[in-house]
Amino acid sequence: MKLPASLAALLMLALVGLPTPADAASKERLVIGISQFPSTLHPSFDSMLAKSYVAGLARRPITAYDPDWNLTCLLCTGLPTYEDGTVTDETAEDGAPGMAVTYSLKPGMVWGDGTPITTADVAFAWRVGHDRETGFDAYELYRRIDRVEVHDDRRFTLHINKRTCDFQGLSDLNLLPAHIERPIFESGAPGDYRQRTAYQTDPTNPALWYGPYRVKDIVTGQRIVLERNPNWWGESPYFDEIVVRTIENTAALTANLRSGDIDMIAGELGIAIDQALAFEESFGEDFQILYNPGLFYEHLDVIQDHPALKERPVRQALIQAIDRQAISDRLFGGKQPVANSNVNPLDSVYYADLPKYAYDPEAAAAKLEEAGWTIGPDGVRTKNGERLSFTLMTTAGNKSREQVQQVLQAQWDAIGADVAIRNEPPRVFFEQTVSKRRFDGVALFAWLSAPESIPRTTLHSDQIPSEENSFIGQNYTGYANPEMDRILEGLETECAPETQARLWRELQTLYATDLPAIPLYFRANSYLLPKNLEGLTPTGHQFPSTLWVEEWRLAE
Template sequence: LWFGPYRVVRVEPGAAIELTRNPTWWGKPAAFETVIIRIVENTAALEVNLRSGAIDYIAGELGLSLDQAAAMEEREGDAWDFAYKAGLIYEHIDLNLDNPVLADVRVRRALLHAIDRETLSERLFFGRQPVAHGPVSPLDWVYDADLPRTPFDPDAARKLLDEAGWTNEKPDGLRRNAAGEPLRLELGTTAGNRSRELVQQVLQAAWKDVGIDVRIRNQPARVFFGETVSKRQFSGMAMYAWLSSPESVPRSTLHSTMIPTAENNWSGQNYTGYRNPDVDVLLDSIEVELDRGKRRALWAELQAAYARDLPVLPLYFRATPYVFPKWLKGVTPTGHQYSTTLWIEEWRAEE
């Protein structure tokens, strides 16, 4: 499995993983004999488990939403320690580009113009989560600060929809095409994730304002990720996050050979169905270019292509909240996919 300070001794699928100290670990001995990682499906239940003592610590990688943690800190800040780590977790909305409506880049850009991501971040996340303009975080050295942006501009959204043939001529305010079909899309995410469900409501209202009817269709995480997203069963939009490492080349999410199909046994993570030969070449080139200057230039081209094509609606980069018991010391939050348990041998209890 992994030659680390702990080894796996028990797995309860969907419930828990038990680790015990590894006697053959070559490094600093871990302080705790046993560590149990519990799997809790929704963020409301996480809070309940923490308060009841069923769990001791909520890691930020897949833990409480930012608004939950901030509210909890305000109410019960003396009971636990809180840390907020800016990171590389990219919250976004995948678009199914096989949907004829979303195949039109004008509609995709209109969807992004219609939402005020700055205000959304400020009001729902206390300004802690910077707006994303692409998949690369400003914390990453390959980030291009000059990449094209799509600002909040509802009038521009309306103009693009008009150009795309979606006009607003009826009293209900809903746009329709020449055949009279309404501009209606589905937006799905993980049920029970309070933060995402709040964001959905904000986005739904913003899109309604420009004449787009968006229906919410949420599912448990095991269904949403295990079937709907991974097998490209979502008809319109899917909101979730990618956890990445620094300078992580997005081959699996953008390369045309990475589109999951029944024929390739649903391998790959290009869930949008994005196909751009120029982007394929850029991804291939970045992976083999060793010169930092040349590699950075290739990354800039990739980010520009992403901003032009908008296969995905970028939302923001998440700040991850960590909730510790007062006695737990030595935990080092990372803010990216390399989890805080990487240095679990440094964890210790102090009264």
């Protein structure tokens, strides 16, 4: 269609006024686009990648895996070892084999208001997390610590009631500013702390932050503005201000990048690989585009309370009915390999000979027939009066996941399953529906992990969230198998290399057989960056690139 001359002239004027990618980012302000908004900024509630990404700019964990996949200290002076005496075996308070692990905080660290970070903040954080009613995500860690022994302002010892193999890492013990949060915590019941914390009521308080940046302004659901932290003790960050904008519709994310309203799209939480490939084909010359495979596992959590889905043959039939290779090839250009378990082949503990499911809808239908699920007059299978009917949910606005949903719905319909699609905004989906086990069927989302990470919180039966346990744990499916519990506990405590290898084989074999979740594919993240941005290194694991934001800068 040809435009009228006057309209064409106006359009040309509008286009001239748009910033070009080359001049969009500046030292004064970098605007990052992500696809989800954090449900909370408190470090110990709601394990969301959106929160981790923002927190990487304004906080630091005590330990983390770096971009080279090495465990390193960010707030401590060195990892504890038996060799240097900072780790010793002892008998726990309950008489079980325990251990004492000593850390020293780096000198000179302060909160954003200038208050020194001390062992008092460590001890207070443990006190809050150790109270079961508080409902911290990593409650298992806090439960295992019987007490925190404070030696001075910088050195502390954790007395742990279980002798484990992964004692060096301490990323889940999130520091809390005792001078701010202690009076808040003590002013009411622990179960209400989540609503009363300053991270919820006063998130721009500088005292809550201690990274290169601190939170300056928040518009819920839209953006978080972070400014340089004048009390940051590390290398000075390059950008004066960083804005993290949430645009839940992933197609709109790329449109905002083209218009210059955002400068980059975060690889950790931006657009899927298919959208990135299409964007690169049209606009690749104007941007720096990186593709990074990693420990990101796209899967379907299958609720075990459902009368049909609780049956293992049904879950096995559902995975056989999905053409996962075609999904990878057609939607993601083959860049996201099919997942056969929850462990990525990039991880050193991956077991290649685990059970695998090829696409075979006829075998899937036969498996359902054998399990007593027969086709009814409306084409939906039934058994003992129950229909093979359930909901399929994911994060609204994620174009790629919505496309995958359509494929799943069609392929499951072909074997006699009645599937209804219902999606929610990410904040509602993760904070309410998933974490409180309110989905009635299957939930599509991603897990991410650190190398050799033991999946206790997602697979052990004592990690099933409920109202009785203040919704602690991330075993959202409700999966409970004593054999899996045994394997997980062995991985934590039996440290001989040959034993570890055997247990990892057993875990992946049992996972692929039981299918508490249906593995789809391992994600490759796509980073759409300004051409002149340097220093951003994708990590490929749960610790985001923002933890090293002080290394980012624009080339001269």
